[in-house]
Amino acid sequence: MAETRATQAMRIVKALMHRDRASHSMGIKIISAAVGNCCVEMRIREDMLNGHTTCHGGMLFALADSAFAFACNSRNQRTVIAAAHIDFLRPAVLNDVLRATAIEHTLGSRLGLYDVTVTNQRGETVALFRGKSCPIDGTIIEDLPVIHKARSSAKKLQASKKRSATR
């Protein structure tokens, strides 16, 4: 039986995670992945705290960036981060279990745009991250083709957004 696109995406994300030393050392775990999307989890450890005894902003960014990287590489096209903006809405503290959920917002030939929401175990938003991706040469899994974007999905998203804004 043929492998679905979602299964392929999970396989690609796992292959990338396998090589990602930084995500491993932060204790990041993959919760779910699909084409263009990924959700990861991390528990705040003592060595992630800053001088104010809250989670260092860099660790929150790193968690969001890992979710972003898995989402934008999930099509098997090697992709790196070009820029990101992050808003810190609430502090995270020791032993908080944070989830970062990345969704593909826009994907063009030279630029992708992904939104990542970081929430804590109470469902409160800790940080909002918007990252820009840039494709580079190569694939994550060599013998697998690149999963190209279906044309319609962006327009559907558009339409659903318009509806939600005019309700």
Next chain:
Amino acid sequence: MAETRATQAMRIVKALMHRDRASHSMGIKIISAAVGNCCVEMRIREDMLNGHTTCHGGMLFALADSAFAFACNSRNQRTVIAAAHIDFLRPAVLNDVLRATAIEHTLGSRLGLYDVTVTNQRGETVALFRGKSCPIDGTIIEDLPVIHKARSSAKKLQASKKRSATR
């Protein structure tokens, strides 16, 4: 019969638009408005073109900023823009009819976060704008109370986002 929240929001947005000289001079029209949301429209005129004969980035930003301002003032709490980030994805040209749709993403006591999508008449995304709002003293319509945020809406949004990311 009591006025609904959505009707109140539209009344507030119209009152603000009435005083907004810049939005008038750009020919901006309100398409729809609800609590925390707004959709506006603008046709690209000759005097909005830059030296490359495409729409000046400032006019695209201004359109998004107007949608943002109507959305974040729609609760009757006077609110101004503190910062914004904009990504220009596609040029707009003479006679394009653009829509800017603003949705409330996060609303706290000191900071609000709104996402605005600017699309053209073919439904293509022209620009993505994320703005931060800051409340100031006063209301838009004096004899109307401020429409406070219902607690649950943010968490519902959260939940629906998680679902969409793990599909």
Next chain:
Amino acid sequence: MAETRATQAMRIVKALMHRDRASHSMGIKIISAAVGNCCVEMRIREDMLNGHTTCHGGMLFALADSAFAFACNSRNQRTVIAAAHIDFLRPAVLNDVLRATAIEHTLGSRLGLYDVTVTNQRGETVALFRGKSCPIDGTIIEDLPVIHKARSSAKKLQASKKRSATR
């Protein structure tokens, strides 16, 4: 006598300004220009005010964007804006005379980064803008070559920054 690089840059900026309908309609004037840099001025008119009777954020952005556009096109390589971030630090009001000063921060083959400071007639900072430029095909003045970047200037800037940070 040969034309200096600075004189050429001013000639290119003026040629671009000549075609820029939006900058004209906002009453923007070029104060100075050099390779990679530009300073422009604008007086806040009634039709630039928003519903709070302060200058519309879009007009402030547009002023900064014009300075940015003149700075990044001043090398005669046609260049457009890809993204920008703006922080609004202080409101501007009717008849304020604002200056936007753009400086080239980084220039690579695919991306340029420019910082624009908007100040009022009292020298107070009204807004800070950081824009990313993207080169496109073509030149501003056809019979003039592109003014390429001298390698050393970036490193000098670097060095002077380090000094100022360690004072």
Next chain:
Amino acid sequence: MAETRATQAMRIVKALMHRDRASHSMGIKIISAAVGNCCVEMRIREDMLNGHTTCHGGMLFALADSAFAFACNSRNQRTVIAAAHIDFLRPAVLNDVLRATAIEHTLGSRLGLYDVTVTNQRGETVALFRGKSCPIDGTIIEDLPVIHKARSSAKKLQASKKRSATR
């Protein structure tokens, strides 16, 4: 003999660094500090690499964020990060020795704006970070007063920028 402001700032930064578990675990070292400014250094280790064998974006952000935190807390007013934007200009690789230099750009009563430049051992710019700070209650060293901003420094910076842009 009275302690200079610069010496006080260094003492405050060291006190904050002493409590900062995350900066310690990343091997960050303070190179220099002054009122509103700081320069830190970090060597890229194997556990900082991502799945593409370059430095994880989160580690680059964390380095910049530490420089930012030391700069904005150097006045002894406890201060946290509210938002940041980062542009990644060049990859960093294993054993690169990176420096992050933070300078105070704007400081108001509710918001500060800091620019951080991350460079490698060859003086090349790896990343540009612009962070917004937000003061919270408390001080870093209890028995030391807060070092308030001298009014003139911002205007001097302004003036020097204008000069450099009009050269």
